[in-house]
Amino acid sequence: MSLDEYRKREFKQVGTRVRRPDGVDKVTGRAMYGADATAPGMLWGRILRSPHAHARIRSIDVSAALALKGVKAVVTAEDFGVPEDDFTRDVQDNCMARGRALYDGHAVAAVAAVDQATARAALKLIKVDYEILPHVTDVDAAMQPGAPVVQEGRVQENVPKGFSDNVTAHFEFGHGDLDAGFAKADKIVERSFKTAATHQGYIEPHACLASVTSDGKADLWCCTQGHFYVRTLCAGILGMEASQLRVTASEIGGGFGGKTTVFIEPVALMLSKKAGRPVKLVMSRDEVFRATGPTVSSSSDIKIGMTKDGRITAAEATLRYQGGAFPCGTTEFGTQAAFAAYDLDAVRTYGWSVMTNRPKEAAYRAPGAPVAIYAVESVVDELCQHFGLDPLDVRLKNAARKGTKSSYGPTFPDIGLVATLEAARAHPHYKAPLGPNQGRGLSCGFWFNFGGNTCVSLNVNTDGTVGITEGNPDIGGSRASISLMAAEELGIPYDNIRTIVADTSSLGYNDVTDGSRVTFAVGLATIKAARDAVRKMCARAAKIWGIDEEAVQWKDGAAVPAGPNAGKFPPMTLAEIAAVSAETGGPIAGHYEVNADGAGVSFGVHLCDVEVDRETGATKVLRYTVFQDAGKAVHPDYVEGQMQGGAVQGIGWALNEEYIYGEDGRLQNPTFLDYRVPVASDLPMIETVILEIPNPGHPYGVRGVGETGIVPPLAALSNAVSHAIGLRMSELPMSPPRILKALGGS
Amino acid sequence: MVKVLLWGSLRQATGGLAEVEVEAANFKQLLDRLAVEYPGLKPQIARGISLSLDGVIYREAWFTEIGPDSEVVLMPYMTGG
Structure with a gap:
């Protein structure tokens, strides 16, 4: 697509602090979160988790659990197939251990029973025969040759020889002559840093309700940042067609990146499939900490040279990220982001992705960037302190700006x-x-931001109000922002618009709510959908007035004749055009679909x-x-x-x-x-x-x-x-x- | 011909070259030509590549047009939180 050129304009509604559409529901307790879903005949699911950091699963005996009165289904890895692609297989294996438990808290079996007490009792009857294996949880220890290997066969082609098989990927970014740069420095600081893994810490634990019918159709209600992606993952894991699995996102009690994948949803679907009844799974806080999230933990070495007047002459960073028991997916972003704020002639960053016996990392706001920039900004501060320089002056002196060749390659356009x-x-x-x-x-x-796949429908109701259907769970106020942008474009009051988050059967594919993308990309699609509806409303007015469509324009919420030659007609408001829509051609709606780029x-x-x-x-x-x-x-x-x-x-x-x-x-x-x-x-x-x-x-x-x-x-x-x-x-x-x-x- | 800047760890697939030239008018053609001329890049192309074109990052978008004087930089496929 071509980028949409920004045009300066005076906003009438965008930029105002209007009432939030979810406020009343949330303060009165009416809002429906993941754990609030219920269904007739519903069973309760619970998951048995490994108490060992690393163990081979010799056998799982579920017979006693199945024999317990009230237990309707038991699931282990044997109930799932083995996906062909590494990515889906990792997601599935993280939801249910296959052959080996890879971290404390890794799921090994699940039950569905008539009530929670029976489900808990059933878990105690499952006998897992573990062979305990050596484990490693520290990133530096895991890189050493001879460290316990978390998974074999996961090393990418870019990793030099000589490391443990836990080192799965290596990245290098940068440009310029480091030696020459450091030779120009009046002072070089080299320092090593460590950061602990943290959890996204959302208040609402993961929860879902799955219902699979005997004819192969399924419904899933869950708290997630991206229900279309949940559908993709679950359909892949369960071997279903996407059209047969409808996923509905609940209100969400925080995500911050941690709800961009699945943990319990495929398990609930499989339990429901086996039991023939709806199954609800709700994680405890203990499970959330042990088996979801967290971020990487890291160790890093930073070397920066500076002249006594505060010019950075060269900069180098080595970043080591452990992302848990599966290949880490954020090292490359930290490695690119580390020096993004600086205009540098000589810069190099090296990133290493490492597996350990910890839960599989999940995204967390600007994944990978905080710990890299922490280390870099600490050394810049130390150099400022050494020379007695103002740290803001030094950053301004070295700041990246339009035309700077960034530390990760591209030349920056306008940046702030x-x-x-x-x-x-x-x-x-x-x-x-x-x-x-x-x-x-x-x-x-610094963060990159992106746009992504987005699909919006905007329906003009016959009473002059507007309904917007979009496909991204609202984690940061997007329903209000989307309604505001539509109100601005249509020229009608914000309160006349209601934006809802549709299920996966009601709209085209929408990427996950991540990458700071929703107000940008869904907003862009909403503006375009509104313009599509405006074109149609202008055409209806043209028909009513008996003039060409091109002779009608939209102004302040109404169609008006464009120029003196179009004839003299009083403006027709959106409400007036909508009221006669049945007589003039039927319902009026605007649509827009895009894979948006240009997020900036x-x-x-x-x-x-x-x-x-x-x-x-x-x-x-x-x-x-x-x-x-x-x-x-x-x-x-x-x-x-x-x-x-x-x-x-x-x-x-x-x-x-x-x-x-x-x-x-x-x-x-x-x-x-x-x-x-x-x-x-x-x-x-x-x-x-x-x-x-x-x-x-x-x-x-x-x-x-x-x-x-x-x-x-x-x-x-x-x-x-x-x-x-x-x-x-x-x-x-x-x-x-x-x-x-x-x-x-x- | 389009000049393409590679990140450091991809250079092992290009005989150490930081920048390569390929015949391509859009992102899809670029990836296809890179895979043909530098087969060592195939695993990374399969894992995902985003493109920076004159400083604007495109996450996928096969048919994004590339001009002969465009600055083209390969980046790992972008994700977020």
Whole structure:
């Protein structure tokens, strides 16, 4: 497709803070989440999970469970086929272990019973004969020759010889002469970093209801970021035709990337198929932690050279990501993103993907970028500190801008990094005084964004209202934004429009709600669908007036004759045209289908102030400000919410959140008591500054905002804490014990 | 002929070349020619490749036209969260 040229315009509704369409349902408890689905004759499913980090499954005896009164079906890997392609096979094997349990919490069997108590009792009757195998959970240990091998035969052709078979992929990006660049530096800092795996931490656990009938049709209700993709995966795993599986997405209690795949849905479908009754599966929080998400954990080595006046002469990063028991899928994005904020003559990044005996990683906002940029921004800060240079001035001096050859290859078109840096420098926060044991940190952030497959229908109702059918679960306010863009285009009030998320049988394929794509891509498709409907309404008015279609234009919600030669007719409003639609040719609707491109990359800058208690090691965030380019903020409340939410999740990643594994390879903290996410009382109000530098690839200039916000907090916090305590921190999370240890060692 | 910039770890499939030239007028033709002329790229093409064209990232879009003076950069297939 050709990119849609942005055209400057005065907005009447886009950019206003209208009432959110899901608010009443959510505050009154009416909203239907995944676990709220129910069906006549419904059974309850439960999943048995491995207590071992790595074990061969010699046998599974389900006879006693099946004999228990009330048990209607038991499922193991033997009930599924073996998909031909690696990707689908990995997804299936993650849902149900085949031959070997690869991590603590890996599903090995499932039951469906008449009630939850019977299902739980049945799990205890399943006898699994395990042969315990050596395990590895640390990324650096897993790379060593001789490490326990998680899966054989998964090494890509790009991996040099000499590593463990756990090293599945290698990436290299960059340009220029590193040796020459480092030779020009007045100071070179080399430092190594480690980050812990974190979970997306959504409030709503995974839940679904599956119903398979004896004639092979199936319905699935689930909480997901992408029900069309759920259909693709489940149909592939169960050998079904897509047309026979209808998937309906529930309201969603958070996803952040963690609900872009399936964990329980194929199991529920198989249980329902075997039992001949609907089956509901709801994960416990323990299961969510042990068997879904999380992010990668990482180790990295960064080397940056700088002149004494703050020019970066060369930069190099080696990033090692473990993505759990299956090949990691985010290393390449961290490797590309690491130095994206900088205009560099010599830069090289190396990425290594590694398997360990941990749960299969799932995407998490800007997957792969936060931990890479954390390490880079920490070293840039250290160099600024060494030379006594202002860290914002240094970033502006080295900032990527239009015409910069990016560290991952392409030359940047118009980008908003300099504008965000200048906004941060001009903000009162940057010059505010600090007290004892307090420190200020900043960091740049970057994410790619994309568009993707999108299909929208817009139906003009005979009473002059409009219904929009789109196919992306609303995780960040997209229904409001879509209605606003349609209202702007049609010239009718926002309250006259209702946007719904349709099931997979009601609309063409829509990609997952990820990649910060929905307001951009679904918004673009909605604008085009509205224009399609407008063309049709102008044609109806032309017929009524007896003039050519070309002689009619749309203005302020009505068809009007275009120019003096078209004749003199009073405007016909959308409602007036809709009211006579039956008489003028039938229903009026607009449609648009696209695989959208031109999303435009996104930059942000975060500033934070912290105070560290030297007796307890606890860090308090005193002030936090986010600066981010939104292109055009369609609904500023939601844009601010995305910026605030990303910052808070990043604060948790930086300060407390951590998957902790014992020597036995088992997860030690699978609860929100022991896995510490920030709560409201931990945080100041997160201030936000929205910049609007129009994206030329969208008719309204919209740019995705959902992911960039989680990238800068890790380094911003680390730099702030390092200044507060006078020691450079190089491991996340900076939990109180880790800070106390650092202080004790000083 | 279109000049195509490869990321570093693909260069083992091009005899160490960071940039190669192929005859292509769109993204599909580009991938097809690369697979023919540099068979070592086939596994990565099968796993997925996105394209940056004059700084704009295209995730797939076979029929995206490529001009003779366009800046063409291969990127791993883009995903998100």
